[in-house]
Amino acid sequence: MLAHGGTRLLEIGTAHGLSALHMLCGIADWETGSIETIELDADVAAATQQRMDELGVPVRVHQGDAARVIADVLGGTFDTVFLDAQKSHYLQQLEALLARGLIGSGTLVLGDNVIDRSEECAPFLAWFVDNHVPHRVVPTECGLLVARL
Ligand SMILES: C[S@@+](CC[C@H](N)C(=O)[O-])C[C@H]1O[C@@H](n2cnc3c(N)ncnc32)[C@H](O)[C@@H]1O
Numbered sequence: 001m002l003a004h005g006g007t008r009l010l011e012i013g014t015a016h017g018l019s020a021l022h023m024l025c026g027i028a029d030w031e032t033g034s035i036e037t038i039e040l041d042a043d044v045a046a047a048t049q050q051r052m053d054e055l056g057v058p059v060r061v062h063q064g065d066a067a068r069v070i071a072d073v074l075g076g077t078f079d080t081v082f083l084d085a086q087k088s089h090y091l092q093q094l095e096a097l098l099a100r101g102l103i104g105s106g107t108l109v110l111g112d113n114v115i116d117r118s119e120e121c122a123p124f125l126a127w128f129v130d131n132h133v134p135h136r137v138v139p140t141e142c143g144l145l146v147a148r149l
Contacts (some may be wrong), residue, residue: 006056013085014039034058087120115143
């Protein structure tokens with residue numbers, strides 16, 4: 001199903017933009033919908049932003065550490081967040097997004113590598129259990145957490 005209206009999607013961990021482009025396919029209206037994505041590596045962030053601009057797609061790459069970008073740069077609210085940078089920082093990032101009101105009730109949360117990096121992701125997974133948030137782990141090769149806040 002395609003997401004309609006002003007869908008705003010946040011990704012943490014851009015790399016070369018492959019997953020951002022995949023997720024863009026789920027946004028029906030590129031006039032009002034968009035993806036914001038955070039990448040620590042300055043060269044990678046610049047190259048990916050250039051590629052997105054050349055493609056003419058609504059993807060904005062924020063260069064910097066996710067903690068700083070969440071604290072100082074992002075605004076509004078996001079419908080979906082995809083966590084795919086440092087696995088041991090997933091919980092910290094989720095809590096920072098919640099504390100700033102950037103995500104909240106109804107937000108779709110996706111987290112990659114919860115099976116193949118299960119030790120690092122354990123505190124993140126436990127948060128959903130402890131807070132009784134409905135969630136599933138999709139058994140991809142890496143394991144994808146899907147939850148609705
Ligand atoms: C697994 S790759 C992302 C892959 C991408 N989501 C995809 O599937 O196409 C993780 C990326 O997160 C970036 N990264 C690592 N730590 C970060 C941080 N603290 N803040 C932002 N980005 C970070 C890395 O530089 C790397 O490019």
